[in-house]
Amino acid sequence: xxxxxxxxxxxxxxxxxxxxxKRQESIxxxxxxxxxxxxxxxxxxxxxxxxxxxxxxxxxxxxxxxxKYYESFEKSSLTHPYAGDIKAERELMGIIDELAKNxxxx
Numbered sequence: 542x543x544x545x546x547x548x549x550x551x552x553x554x555x556x557x558x559x560x561x562x563k564r565q566e567s568i569x570x571x572x573x574x575x576x577x578x579x580x581x582x583x584x585x586x587x588x589x590x591x592x593x594x595x596x597x598x599x600x601x602x603x604x605x606x607x608x609k610y611y612e613s614f615e616k617s618s619l620t621h622p623y624a625g626d627i628k629a630e631r632e633l634m635g636i637i638d639e640l641a642k643n644x645x646x647x
């Protein structure tokens with residue numbers, strides 16, 4: 542489980558990281574069927590919704606699916622017991638939005 546959690550965070554960091562020629566390759570190496578299965582099995586976690594929001598918004602550029610993950614995040618945050626987690630995840634969602642907006646401008 543811990544290896545998968547680390548892989549999820551590495552994937553997120555690769556998604557929001559600086560553009561480089563091997564970025565898509567690195568994302569592909571991390572976003573494996575095994576990790577996808579793990580993400581789906583832990584989809585109720587705010588961090589997984591944030592990760593998938595980033596993936597759809599920045600990598601796939603699928604605004605429809607990104608919106609679904611965003612709405613799911615917002616719905617879950619209403620009952621999430623830790624306000625600090627919600628705040629931190631929302632800040633990361635803001636970073637995702639800024640990066641996506643800047644990508645459109647390029």
